[in-house]
Amino acid sequence: MEGKKIRRIALLTSGGDAPGMNAAIRSVVRTAIYNDIQVLGIRRGYNGLIKNDFFPMDSRSVNKITAQGGTMLYTARCAEFQTPEGLQRAADNCKYLGIEGLVCIGGDGTFRGAQALSEYGVQVVGIPATIDNDIACTHYSIGFDTAANTAIDAIDKLSDTMQSHERISVVEVMGRHAGHLALYVGLSVGAAVTLIPEEPYDMQRDIIDVIREGRIHGRNHSIVIVAEGVGNTNEIVKTIEAETGVETRLTVIGHIQRGGSPSARDRVMGTRMGHYAVEALMQGQNNVIVCYRDSQLCTVDCTEALSMKKKLDGYMYRVGKEVAI
Ligand code: F6P
Numbered sequence: 001m002e003g004k005k006i007r008r009i010a011l012l013t014s015g016g017d018a019p020g021m022n023a024a025i026r027s028v029v030r031t032a033i034y035n036d037i038q039v040l041g042i043r044r045g046y047n048g049l050i051k052n053d054f055f056p057m058d059s060r061s062v063n064k065i066t067a068q069g070g071t072m073l074y075t076a077r078c079a080e081f082q083t084p085e086g087l088q089r090a091a092d093n094c095k096y097l098g099i100e101g102l103v104c105i106g107g108d109g110t111f112r113g114a115q116a117l118s119e120y121g122v123q124v125v126g127i128p129a130t131i132d133n134d135i136a137c138t139h140y141s142i143g144f145d146t147a148a149n150t151a152i153d154a155i156d157k158l159s160d161t162m163q164s165h166e167r168i169s170v171v172e173v174m175g176r177h178a179g180h181l182a183l184y185v186g187l188s189v190g191a192a193v194t195l196i197p198e199e200p201y202d203m204q205r206d207i208i209d210v211i212r213e214g215r216i217h218g219r220n221h222s223i224v225i226v227a228e229g230v231g232n233t234n235e236i237v238k239t240i241e242a243e244t245g246v247e248t249r250l251t252v253i254g255h256i257q258r259g260g261s262p263s264a265r266d267r268v269m270g271t272r273m274g275h276y277a278v279e280a281l282m283q284g285q286n287n288v289i290v291c292y293r294d295s296q297l298c299t300v301d302c303t304e305a306l307s308m309k310k311k312l313d314g315y316m317y318r319v320g321k322e323v324a325i
Contacts, residue, residue, distance in 0.1 A: 006281055008038040010054065010099045013071040014045030014078070014113065015106040017258060018129040018143025020266030021071040026062035027274025028103050028127075033059055035282060040097065044074045045106070046081035046113050049090040054097065066267050069146070069259045075106070081113055091120035101281035103274075105129050107141070108306065111289055115302045118287040125277045126289040126302060129270075131258055134178035136308035137300040138291035142273065145265040147174065147257040148184050154253050155189045155223065163221040168211060168248040170237045174257050175227040181257075182227035183316055192222040192324050195236075197229035198312045207236070208243045210324065215246070217325070272297060 011028050013021050025041075032039045039057040042048040055061075065072050080086035094102065094117075101123045104114040107130035114124040128135045131147035151173050162169045175181045179196020186194030192214050193207050201207065211222045224240070226233050233250060241248040262270070273290045276297045280288060288299035 004284065006037055006100045008040065008098045009101040009103065009278070009281060010040040010042050010094070010097070011103040011105065012042035012045050012048060013073045013075045013105045014110040015075060016130060017071045017075050018131050019069040019146035019260055019262035020142035020270040021105055021129050022065040022068050023262060023267045023270030024105050024127050024129065024142060024274040025072060026065055027271040028278055029057045029062045030059055031275045031278040035278065040099065041073050044076040046078040046090060047076050049093060050078070050080055050086055052093050067261050069261055077109065087116055087120050090117060091122055094122045101125065103127060103277045107132070108135060111302055111306060115287055115306060123281060123286045125280045125285060127273045127277050128289060128291065131181060132175050132178045133180045134310050136310035137289055137305035138293065140269060140292040142266050142270050144181065146260060146263045148181060148188065149263055150257050150260050151185045151253050152188045154256065155185070158251055159221065159223065162249065165247065166220040168222045168224065168240055168244065168246050170224045170226060170233060170240065170248060170250045172226050172228055172233050172250070172252040176229045178229070178310070179227040179312060182225050183313065183320060186225040187316060187320050189223055191225045191320070192219070194225040194320050195230045196227045196312070199317065203239060207240060211240065211244055
């Protein structure tokens, strides 16, 4: 279904940045220009929309950004945007600037903002980008692959020294509310234990016994991956050391996981999703999120998407446990 001809769109990135956002920005800009649509870049997420902080973008303004992590548009969280006054101002600014479609790149918070804005008459399409990969409507969010590989690279290095000292490594990876990243990283580095916010654990049974058992069977270095949202990481370290008698060290990888040059997967997904988002706007789609499901791109209604909760991959969790013996 072709909608009315769009002449000008805008785009913004909001919430936590994710490697691959720049590829999506480049793709949105170039796809729009290819279709004779003007593009405005909005700085600092919804803040920029409220404060009219924008600049016209052309093909050259997105040169060579695909290889860079972060977002060239900057990102921010915006409390004012959550008020009716803030939303009204943003919608008024869109109207004043002749913005006929808005692409919002980010996570759940970004989509809540986009959905609210659509109720004020702005045509919006979202692109999922978060290293947490916790957006329920899509199997993949831009940034996850790079973040996982960054964490894996760090843990591989850590393993060299920890193994030499026959220590136990407790490694905290990002994920305040979701364990998808921790689970993926845990499987990749052969963790003895992976703790995630979605699954309660028993200190003795799920950690101490597993490590002891491993040592009996010749494992001289155990890796314990803890998702940030589990909390208590210092306590976990102390208890492991006290109970096993083995030197235990904590490493928090932190925000390093959000940076770095995007992987091929994130560059390609960013580019594909950016292209798809502009085509969705051109078709007249509104209040939708570009999603990757069963190896294909599609759009999902934003309101429906926000009511979904992403389930943990139970099979992957079980595999992690069963191959950790
Ligand atoms: O949502 C992505 C994420 O990196 C989470 O994994 C993490 O808990 C959070 O953002 C950190 O947010 P901030 O950069 O605001 O500290």
